[in-house]
Amino acid sequence: MNGSLLTMVRVHLRTGWLTLTIWVIALGGTMAFTVSAIQGLYNTPAKVDSYAAAVKGNALMMINGKIAGIDSLGGIIANEFGFIASFAIPFMAVGLIAKMTRKDEETGRLELVLAGRIARADPLLAGVLVTVVAEVLVTAALFASLAGAGVPTGDATLYALSLGALGLVFAGAAAVAAQLVEHARGVYAIGLGAILAAYLLRGLGDVQFSPLTWLSPLGWQEQTRAFGDQRWWPLLVPVAAFVLLVAVALGVVTRRDVGSALLGVGATTPHASAFLRTPLGIALRSHRGSLIGWSAATVVVSATFGSVAKPLVDAINGNPSLASAIGSSGATGLDSVLAMNALILALLAAGYAVQAVGVLRAEETAGRLESRLSGERSRWAWLSVQLALVVVGIVAVSVLGGAVLALSTSWSVGQNVAGQVVGAVVDFLPAVAFFGGLAVLAFGVVPRWVPVVWLAYAAGAVIAYLGDSLNLAGVVRALSPFHFIGNPPIEPVHASHAALLVLLTVGCLVWGYVGFRRRGIPQN
Known part of the structure; x- marks a missing residue:
């Protein structure tokens, strides 16, 4: 070498x-x-x-x-x-x-x-x-x-x-x-x-x-x-x-x-549009790629899993031990399939949330954040616009994925399951928001540790996806925010658990805002 x-x-x-x-x-x-x-x-x-x-x-x-x-x-x-x-x-x-x-x-x-x-x-x-x-x-x-x-x-x-x-x-x-x-x-x-x-x-x-x-x-x-x-x-x-x-x-x-x-990107206009020169336009340009990519991935995955719902439902109904193998023991075949697919959709939405907050860190390491805050614009104003787009992105990914999952599953099983799908997607939103809040906390306080949030996400995803099928201890499964919510639509959502995740998310956001206002920019 x-x-x-x-x-x-x-x-x-x-x-x-x-x-x-x-x-x-x-x-x-x-x-x-x-x-x-x-x-x-x-x-x-x-x-x-x-x-x-x-x-x-x-x-x-x-x-x-x-x-x-x-x-x-x-x-x-x-x-x-x-x-x-x-x-x-x-x-x-x-x-x-x-x-x-x-x-x-x-x-x-x-x-x-x-x-x-x-x-x-x-x-x-x-x-x-x-x-x-x-x-x-x-x-x-x-x-x-x-x-x-x-x-x-x-x-x-x-x-x-x-x-x-x-x-x-x-x-x-x-x-x-x-x-x-x-x-x-x-x-x-x-x-x-x-x-x-x-x-x-x-x-x-x-x-x-x-x-x-x-x-x-x-x-x-x-x-x-x-x-x-x-x-x-x-x-x-x-x-x-x-x-x-x-x-x-x-x-x-x-x-x-x-x-x-x-x-190449080809010829472009010599001047940015009026909208692109606004804080919202700049933020939208930064998040556009990740939003399109995660939305497309969610649509493809939802369509794929929804289209094979009928044979999987029949397999579970004909062999109850299969429900145990996928972690849905005692549930009907349709509920088991909907629960598994809703969880996968929630995992994708949470992945988008973590990656979207990572875009903010990329803006800082590239040197663009420092110049954008050099004028009269406050740090909190900049962060609020960015996070507003992250929230919109989470909703967009969830809505698109949920719509495609509901349509493809309804087509596959021959009955309307839109209500169950929508309910399950909404039920998982506190867990999705928690990972976004955790990423904001890392970005605001110790930005170099933003990648560590992916480790927490991976642990939560693995426990949620495999925890029931592997018969893990309840205390271990409770470590995953997705599992902490419950198992919709098989089980009702624990309202107290959802409220606790919301409070933790708000706490992470507040701490992240305060830390971002006080720390140096850029910070390695």
């Missing part, structure tokens, strides 16, 4: 160690958490066989994939962890690459770096290498959890490597995306679109037993069949795709101008 490249690796590690650490802890901890719960819950062959019989069917195959060896401990772990891994591991790779490449370029830091003795391609290559390190650490953590639970070494190794290779594909795709668009948010948008496309292709291919599976990186990971009749050669496909994509990105980055992109 030459000195220039080594210097950039050190720079990326120095500036991005917190984000990398959070991702590794979140993914490794989620796997360890899942393994520990499953190991204690399915500890006899009879229980394992009962689980395998419960989850067979096209509806669940569309959601979690076609798991080889589902009648084994490793197969159960893969089925429970698979949905989270399908999105989190690829998104980790996309996020790391976007931060270490296009983000540095659009803020002008890359141009300063290249003014020294740094080769043109080294910042990108260093970012790829650091992302590979993150994938290796996650792979090692996944293997350790599986092997520690008694899963055969060969099975654990192949499964962990397949997920690591999955992340590499999206790291390569993000590296290419960083050459196509001018802003980091564009890299995130392309990456998220690629993840959703891969998920849908894998799901449709599994259900229809068609070659569509082989068009998806998630399908390549699945085809290793780690807990069944193992196949190691599919690992070569994502590795080859990663090498090819990185080679393409390196070829482009050495030929284009710094700050440019292959997909």
Whole structure:
């Protein structure tokens, strides 16, 4: 490794160690958490066989994939962890690459770096290498959890490597995306679109037993069949795709101008509109990309899950043990499906809330916040306009997702479920707002810890999504704001719990406002 490249690796590690650490802890901890719960819950062959019989069917195959060896401990772990891994591991790779490449370029830091003795391609290559390190650490953590639970070494190794290779594909795709668009948010948008496309292709291919599976990186990971009749050669496909994509990105980055992109924005007007020059217009421009991206993702996910509601309802009604496997024991098939889908919609809305507040931190680190507060405008006024748009965004994401979920589910099951869907979406809003308030608190008091809120979000999401199915202790499940609310529409919402979350959210907002008024800007 030459000195220039080594210097950039050190720079990326120095500036991005917190984000990398959070991702590794979140993914490794989620796997360890899942393994520990499953190991204690399915500890006899009879229980394992009962689980395998419960989850067979096209509806669940569309959601979690076609798991080889589902009648084994490793197969159960893969089925429970698979949905989270399908999105989190690829998104980790996309996020790391976007931060270490296009983000540095659009803020002008890359141009300063290249003014020294740094080769043109080294910042990108260093970012790829650091992302590979993150994938290796996650792979090692996944293997350790599986092997520690008694899963055969060969099975654990192949499964962990397949997920690591999955992340590499999206790291390569993000590296290419960083050459196509001018802003980091564009890299995130392309990456998220690629993840959703891969998920849908894998799901449709599994259900229809068609070659569509082989068009998806998630399908390549699945085809290793780690807990069944193992196949190691599919690992070569994502590795080859990663090498090819990185080679393409390196070829482009050495030929284009710094700050440019292959997909230019074209000619624009020489002056901003009157609205764009207002505080609200500037704020809307800042949040536009994240709002569009999360709304599109929510619509796609809601339509996908709603469209497979009927076969899943029939499967639960025909096999009550399936309701227990997905954490809805004793409920009707329709209520179980609505509860699961409403929770997923709430998780997406909360994810948007955290990311939208993160946009405020990006404005500060880019140097734009300091200039906007240099005039007569107060800090509280600026923050209030920004948070008003965050609230509007949460409502928009929830309304769009809820409408699509209600329409697709009603079409699938043949009856109107709009009222139940709307009620469940509204019930989860205090939990969604809490994560937004927590992010505001971090931004206002200790802004460099804003990424840590994602760790709290991940813990809450995992507990809510897997807590019931893994039979976790009540005190553990209560740690998740989503679970703290209840399980609508299966169970009534705990009014006192919702009120407590509202009070905590208000407290976070007040503390965040006060901290933002008093702290220095910018603050590292």
